[in-house]
Amino acid sequence: MNTSHQFGDLATQLLTESRRSTATDTLFKYNDVLVRSIIREQRQLEGLIQAALNDPKNNPADGSDNPAMPTILLYQTAILRNKRCLLAYHHHRIERLKDLYWAVGGAVPLLLSMPSGSTNTGPQQAGGTGNAPSDIRSKLSPHEVDFLRSYAASLLVLRTEAFSSDGAEGLTEDVDLLAPITRPPKELHVLVRVVRDCGVVSTEQGAIDFRKGHRFLVRRVDVEHLIVQGFLEEV
């Protein structure tokens, strides 16, 4: 091992990346290379421990303490730290993913195809830029996409169990858990401008064809999810 590298350096890089991600409020590309190198370091450390434990001169016949114990402790500490850093990195990423999920009102396909430059505030900016070449999906590892889907599925079960009214009559009483909770509603109606075509949507006033550039005065509840997902813009 050369002198410029210590155990744990790579893990520190990984944590720095998480910190930057929080500081700039962006989701970075999944750092597969770094994660793999740390896992290699873990295997190497485990090998060193096993070698130290099995070395006959470290196992005195008279039953006294293993003279290599301090060395082993050092390796063990490095292993634990690396492991924690790896887990922290992955946990930090899924927390960010969850934030994004809530920010777009739970629309997973939309989230995956969203241009990644505007992950922080999500939909408002996502509206204009349409199909940027690098979307969120390209920044995620396949496992993270799986996680997102399973998370959405779990929430769907929760919503159907807890918030759907049973009778066919009271359908209006559904509380939409995914609607925004930043500002309490002050008015029933909202004047919206259509940013992206979203086809015919049935509202209280009947079906409305939302075409780009048009303006409509509609019930907020009918279009709330379209506003959140960036199809409509409040005027």
Added chain:
Amino acid sequence: MCASSQSDDVQLLRADPDSSEEEHFRIMLVQTEIERVKFVIRSYTRTRLYKIEKYARYIVSTPELHEKLSKAELDHAQRYARLVEYHFNQTVLQSLPSEQRSLDDNAHFMPSMVTQPDKLRPVFVHARQACPPVRLPDGSALTMPKGQISLTPYYVVEQLLLRNEVELV
């Protein structure tokens, strides 16, 4: 639920062909109120969900907490804890040597791997009534008369809070 009875009011007022201008205004007020009630409900639920997900593994492994959750919430906590565990396994743990794969290491000088609520966090409390004495970390007792506001670690006032004798401010 309050929203559903108000929704009945709306149906009733709408159905009446003689409803006047004034009544239309009332319908609008009631409908706005429904939206605001829904807003409160989902804010409440989302806040609970945030905490449940944050402490999912702790909640699942602590049976005393289960009764504080609705069945749907508890199910979600269990699914979520499994989901995170599965994700960690897929991304990190399965690539590590088998000695390093556990998710509940108990190493000295390291925080527990199961995130737990921090009961040492300082909180401001306001005494709603005269409170029985509580023991402070240094061993002395704190007796709060009605109306007093104190800054203490959370665990000191936890019981008072559960009995509704104090409120957080």
